[in-house]
Amino acid sequence: MSRRAQDAFARGQAALQAGNTSLGLFWLERAERMSRHNPNLKWSVGLACLSAGRVFDCLMRMEELRQDFDLREAAFLEVICLVRLQRMEDAAHKMQAALSRFHATPQTYPLAGQIASAAGRPGWMTASNTGTVFVETARAFRLFLDGQEHLLGAGSGTYDLPQGWRSARSLEIRVGRRHVLGSPLDIAALTRCESFVEAAAGGLRGWIWTPAEPEYSPRILLWDGSTVGAEAFSEDVDSDIPLARTRVFHVPASRLPEEGTGLLELRDENGRLLTGAPVDPRVGQLVSGLTDTLPIGLRPTKVRAWKMRPHRPRTSPGCAVVIPVYADLRRTMDCLRTVLSTCPVDVPVIVVDDATPEPLLARELDQLAEQGRITLIRHSRNCGFPMSANDGMRAAEGRDILLLNSDTLVPAGWVERLRARLAFMDVGTVTPFSNDATILSYPAVDRPNPVPSLAEMCALDRLCQATFRYDDAASCDGLELPTAHGFCMAISAECLAEIGLFREDLFAQGYGEENDFCLRASAKGFRHVAAPELFVAHVGSASFGTARKSLGARNLKILNALHPGYDRLVQRFIEADRLHDTRRRLDIARLIRVSRGRATMLMVQHDAGGGVGRVVRERSEAFGSEGGFALALRPHEQGCRLEDALDSKRFPNLKFRLPDELPLLLDVLRDVHVESVEWHHLIGHASCIRTLHERLGVPYDVFIHDHVWFCPRISLCDGEGRYCGEPDIAGCEQCVTRWGGYLGEDISVSDLVARSGRELSSARRLMAPCEDTVRRIRRHFPGLTIEAVALEDDTALNKFIRINHRAVYGQPLRVCVVGGISQWKGYDTLLALAAEIQTHRLPIELSLVGHTHDDDALMALGVRVTGEYREDEVQALIRQQQPDVGLIPSIAPETWCYALGQIWRSGLEAVCFDLGAQGERVNRSGTGLAVPLGMPPFQLAMLLLRRWGDAR
Structure with a gap:
């Protein structure tokens, strides 16, 4: 399917370059149906739809791309579509949103001016990461940063922004008291950088880009105050973001400080750590297998079966909840509300604010701390999940730890149930079930599950409690895990004291730190178990943007280099599916x-x-x-x-x-x-x-x-x-x-x-x-x-049929086949008919709304094959072929024929062989033709032309 989709895409691009928009769109839509979740295909098809005048189809795709990926190009194309559809009020609303988040290219300027005028705005604006703002207005304006006036402008032109503008939250351009279109501008959205860095054998390498202004070339601030540029576009970054234009950079080993100087910080122009930083350059040796000169902490330890500790009861020294927090006010506060309403009074809740960029969230946390409901630790700058978790665990002062993500929802009794599983000397960590927890996901482990609401989560948790009662907590048989999952992870105080904290020197912002901890704990005889009697909702991480895949892949390489056999350990667990029962x-x-x-x-x-x-x-x-x-x-x-x-x-x-x-x-x-x-x-x-x-x-x-x-x-x-x-x-x-x-x-x-x-x-x-x-x-x-028992109402379907319809004068007869065409469904008949049409140059065009086991052979004979479709798409696909008659080529008696119903529903008469349900239904309808089985393909073609061809 991947090969066929790529082939269709290539054909579509070639047709578009040759100026054949209709044919190009046909091939691109075929590719899109074969690879439905490919955003790059969605983008290409959207552009082709716009070229073909199918503006609404383009608009739908652009809306999806903007919503899913915050894509600048989609945001502006959405505006273009709305203007062409003459929805000017909607266009003004969308243009305001686009200009307030993205840099507008010069090609967009006329459109912005047109919409500003139509909306009665005094002008419009767009800002750039170069530190400039372009304003188009006929009158003087004032520029404000976070409400403070900084500049009086005379009118249209490009102006330099004041020093320190990147640290502000909003930029406003007002004429009198009125905002121009695009004002206020969200500076954080404009300056946001997606980035990634990793250690390699030859130094440090990575990539960076600015999604709101991909044309801009950011610079990276190094640990010593110097900078490095990122000019060339990368070619091998695995990204889910369509049109991502990542730029590569490299810091050679010669620029690195001497060995043993510790972690190196790399930041973007806004002072934010690159994803993957701080980074230890020696990790490059580890993942390259050059480990002889590395210190003990960076030398590999092979995964194997370790001797277990005795399964004896233990006495808990107490318990604390630790929640690292960064952003997302709503989800974080939802999490804290469920935690604070369910925690016993003797269990402190320690929240680590990892320098949140959201002032409202910071104020909410301050209020909870002032009320004595949480212990608040605040970082002056963003440090990442491992360091935040460690700071919280240090503050717990020797207690058992319940480590919780800030995008979770917990039910009543969650603390008690986790602690019940921790009541034995050999248990190091405990993880509950969740909708999003990889090997501990429920109901499905091989695909995403819907995020449950609070009520749905509580209902699932009650089910877990009823199915796996506390009596089961005394035994961990069948519930052993290769590793815990950090979204909600209980850690015994003894395990933490003996193993130590998460490694801050290896995993940067996160991914893999809990796995490394668990592997180190396993080597000391601790077990990791599931708690199926508890269900915790998990929204799932959307952190790191484009860098998510890169950071995950990097940290997985580190894990496998540090713990050879880790991948196979997890793979064996998945293959055995030990939690299936x-x-x-x-x-x-x-x-x-x-x-x-x-x-x-x-x-x-x-x-x-x-x-x-x-x-x-x-x-x-x-x-x-x-x-x-x-x-x-x-x-x-x-x-x-x-x-x-x-x-x-x-x-x-x-x-x-x-x-x-x-x-x-x-x-x-x-x-x-x-x-x-x-x-x-x-x-x-x-x-x-x-x-x-x-x-x-x-x-x-x-x-x-x-x-x-x-x-x-x-x-x-x-x-x-x-x-x-x-x-x-x-x-x-x-x-x-x-x-x-x-x-x-x-x-x-x-x-x-x-x-x-x-x-x-x-x-x-x-x-x-x-x-x-x-x-x-x-x-x-x-x-x-x-x-x-008829499966459709043929009387109702027959009302759609256009009786005695013929091909348009001077145009070929268009014959449409519908469905998945196997051999007995008439593949050989269709192939032979296409060959006769091509050999004799008959004025007939064949199209198949569907697929076969060998589409290529049909397409080589000129048949347009759309590929597989969803049931809700079939009528639109039939209409796109502009057919004159439908053909059911089945050469065996069908017991029904849903394809015939689709042909009738589209208004077409149908031709079929006179046998089975298809012949019975066509004969009973009094329309179309049921012809003798075995009719030669040339004779069939001539019959089609005589009955439905143009009447010349």
Whole structure:
């Protein structure tokens, strides 16, 4: 998919450079759908949309980029879109916001002047990190820094800002009492630098840039007062920020002070430490493997199985909560409110203010300290998380430590439960569960979880308490961790006294300091355990901006160099998934609560999604509207997984190994009071799933989606992609012997038919989507009562169809195919049709709104292939092709055909082969054509031209 997305992007760029905007946009949007979370693609598509006149589509993308990345270019393009849409009031509002945070380039000046005039402002302004401000106004103005007047200007022009302007918070330009557009300007936003530094074998290296003014080349202030420039753009910085223009710098070893002088501070022009500083130059030797001359503290210690301490009770010397704080007033105060309302009176709360840049936050902390509710330690300059945590732990004076991030929310009883886990000599650290805690995340560990509200966090915590009671705290079996997680980390006083504090010399602003501490503690026999009876909400770090990945990668390299084998230790823990059973117990408890008091139906389905998945979802929605609750059972590589049928991510840990854990699965299904089972597909399932209803003592229904009941190849097609004609059992055996089957089990056709006959005749209810399927199933299983249950309302869909529509005079006939086109869905037919069109230069354009197993072969023959799509995108994609008729190329009988519904919904008549649900529905509609199966592609092309081509 990555290769295909890159290829589509390259084709799109080439088409745009050649001046073909429409074709370029087609390819770029194909790439965007293949790589939906790529912001650089979103940016490129947005620009192409603007060029093509699709202004609203550009606006939507720019809004997302500005919101997600605070992107200057997106902010100004958003204004351009609003002006073109004639939304001038919104444009003025957005331009004010953009100018107050970003430097405007000269290309933006006319637009700013136009909007200022339209909004009735006396002019506009933009400032630069060079220490200048450009003002455009017809009258004299006054310049203020933090409310103090510094300059009287005569009118339009560029002016130098006063000395010390970087230390101010706001810059205002007023004409009389009125602000010009862009005033007041947020100086911190304008001057903010993203940066990173690390030690390497040849000195120090890093990068820096100013997101509000990427054209500006910042200088780095070194420890001795000298500076170094950063001019050249870097090419290898891994950044999530689109259009990031990082500039590299290098401080060679010759400029470094003599060995043993300690940490070196590097700062930006605002006096802020670079991310990664202070830095010890000797770390460059460590990560390069040149460790012979390093001091003991920087020499590697290999990770291995250390001798554990005895598991004996201990007496706690008391406990203190330590919370390092930097920014984000709202989240920090939310955290402190939950902490102060839940901490016992004998547990001091120590807050370390790491030189917050937010005056309001500093005042709030001062008030809490004055009230005696916290012990406040304040740094005069920003020092980073490890140093802040250490200062707080020193102030705790030998107590157990509960180290907490300032972006967490804690429930009642959190202190007591953590301390209960610390009540043994061998336990060094304890970490609770959270929505964002890597190996301790819940419910999912392999993807981000939503951040819970305070009420949601308390509900999850009550569930944890009920599922894992205090009795469990006496044992840590199965809860051992390779390392704690610093978002909420309990540390025993003995462990802290013996191991020492976090290392301030290695990890700078943070990432990895708690892992290093835990590895050192493990070497002394301390264990690190989880506390599943406690759930703490964690918003998650957004610190360090562009540098987040770089700092994390740097510190991970340091960790692995200092503790060889650390990566493998964590990887083994993840592969073993040792907390799976713990998370599953929580999922089971949540599932039982969700289903309480509701009738529950179990939907058995395969794991391929598609039409089966859609039917399951729609039937589950209908069942839910009647007050019921639907569960889905899907096959899994080791057995099965149980899901909320309408939200597959809700209970990600309900995986069961079969047949070993069949009793547990049955217990869960009984606890949620499953009253019936509905079979949709059994492909991929263990054989015991076929008798699940018997073990539960409930009835089962069958929804027939395809011909798997008598055809091991499922689609009624042979290996060459031809409809088999449904021979007798002997003919089927010959077909399977030659071409193989897809059931995933060793069963003969005769045994399959016999088993299917028993299972279908024993079901309470049989359903199929169309009469054609009913007839085919009855032909093989006479006497069954099967109900035809249409999956869409064709009468309503037929009302959309434009009868007798023809191609525009002088234009080629545009034929549109919809869906994921496999071999039996007509891939070979489509390929052959495209070849005939190209060979004979027929005036037909083929487009596929969807994908195939080989898009490239189709595109080489001139077919426009959009790539995979979401269901909510399909109609817009069909419209973009401007089609005249739809084509369903399936060469086997479908039991339904959602693609046909999409074609009708778009107003098109449809052509298909006269078999299966597709032929039945087209014939019944009285529109379009159902043509004989096997019609040669050239004949099909000529038929399309005669019926829907232009009427010349």
